[in-house]
Amino acid sequence: MKKIYWTIFALTLVAGIVWITAENEEDEITASISVAEAMGGGDEEGYLRATGPREFVFPDDHGPHPGFRTEWWYYTGNVFTESGRQFGYQFTIFRSQLNPPDSLNSDQQFYSNWNTDQLYLGHFAISDVEEEEHVFEERYSRGAAGLAGAQVEPYRIWLEDWEIIRMNPETSDDKNFPVQLKAKMEDGSAINLTVTPAKPLVLQGEDGYDKKGEEQGNASYYLAFTRMDTEGSITLNDQNFEVSGSSWMDHEWSTSALDREQEGWDWFSIQLSNGYDLMYYQLRNADGSVSRFTVGSLIDPEGNKTTITPEDVELEVLDRWTSPHSGALYPSQWKMSIPKYDIQLELATLFPDQEMDVSVRYYEGTLSVSGQMGGEQIGGNGFIEMTGYEE
Structure with missing residues (x-):
């Protein structure tokens, strides 16, 4: 999911500025936001907040949650051709609400179906492990005129021709249903994958309520499918590859930003060869503490x-690896031990350059996994997301 909340909100700022300056006045989105609000979390008054555990209802809670400021549907996976060639992918659609739900003037006249306070952004990336090639694309659109949106009946999350x-x-x-992921970049790189839950839905945190800071409401609702059977095709450099493997899905929604002293995080999603899955996100404080x-x-x-x-x-x-694009110094190899559960893992990015050089830079890459659990040798695959390392 995991994304730092101000990062997502800053992305909405970038897209909002582009739209407002590009469209005619009558077509402008009915919201505005300052840089200070984006980087500092913004005014949370009037938005819904994640304040404690709640009952989830499906399929509704797989869909959108208007009133909360930020939401995302996030998929990553490691897939293989029949000959063993490995690809990683990331496909995420974000929804951001630019105004609190009660902020619109009831007397305001709407002259265009372009008016909306719902903004959608997408990030899509493919990693070719054999060639050490990482391609990615970002796009955004307003949640109006059929350009982007999220709905339950029929279930669809979309941003132009990127869709779930x-x-x-x-x-x-x-509660546990398969989805098709379809996305294509401008250069023709594409995925067409069917992902099917291989395990029940996981309610992360405290029964789906994931507290991230001291203040009331500084939390998210967090649902996950930690292992999904995956099959379909990947297109890269005008070549089509039939693939199969395993994916991971996170769905989170919230309003509040992280605590002010938190500068970033390292988020691991790991699928072990013995059937266990491990999620661990380490929130880093500005003073270097955890x-x-x-x-x-x-x-x-x-x-x-x-x-x-x-x-x-x-x-x-x-x-560590220094990005030639941003100068950021990212970790690239780790030793993770969880003595309580007799787990020792060696983790490493499968190749270094998997930085997402988009509106706000971050790292999202596929991992190699090896080690021991319960005294037995294990392997696996995973993904790492790192934020807050940019200079």
Whole structure:
């Protein structure tokens, strides 16, 4: 998901400025935001807040949650051709609400179907491990005139021709259903994948309520499918590859930004060869310490979750990589130990240059995984997201 909240909000600022300066006055989006608000979290008054555990209702809660300022549907995966060639992908659609739900003047006249306070952004990337090639694209659009949106019936999250669509609605479970992911970049790089939950839905944090800071409401609602069977095709450099493998999905929605002393995070999603999955995000404070709101979860092969605390985890950076694009110095190799559960892992990016050089830079890349659990040798695949390292 994991994205730092001000980062997502800053992305909405960039897109909003582009629209407002590019469209005629009558077509302008009915919202405005300052740089200070974007970088500092903005005025939260009037928005809905994540204030405690709640009951989830499906399929509704797989859809959008207007009233909350920020929301995203995030997919990553590692897939392979029949000959073993490996690709990683990231496909994320963000929704941002630019005005609180009660902020519009009831006497305001709407002259165009372009008017909306819903903004959608998308990030799409493919990593070719064999060629050490990472391609990516960012796009954005207003949630109006059919350009972008999110709906439950029929289930669809879309941004122009990038989309997440429910498969087999007549026969699938409303809580755990397969979806089709379709996206194509300007250069023709594309995915067309079907992802099907291989484990039950996980409610991260405290029954889906994931607290990230001291203040009331400084939290998100956080749902995840930590292992999804994946098959379909990847297109890269005018070549089409039939692939299969495993994906991970996070869906979060919230309003509040992180605490002021938090400058970034390192988020690991790991699928182990013994059927266990591990999520761990380490929130980093500006003074170099680890936030006490850092958390993780260990999911067993049947889908049962065990919460991991920062006291459970020893994470050591073994190597780093300097981005030639931004100058940011990112970790690239780690040793992770969780003695309480007899887990020792060696983690490394499969190749270094997987930085997302978009409106706000961050790192999103595929990982190699090896080590031991319970005294047995294990392998696996994973993804790492790192934010807050940019200069």
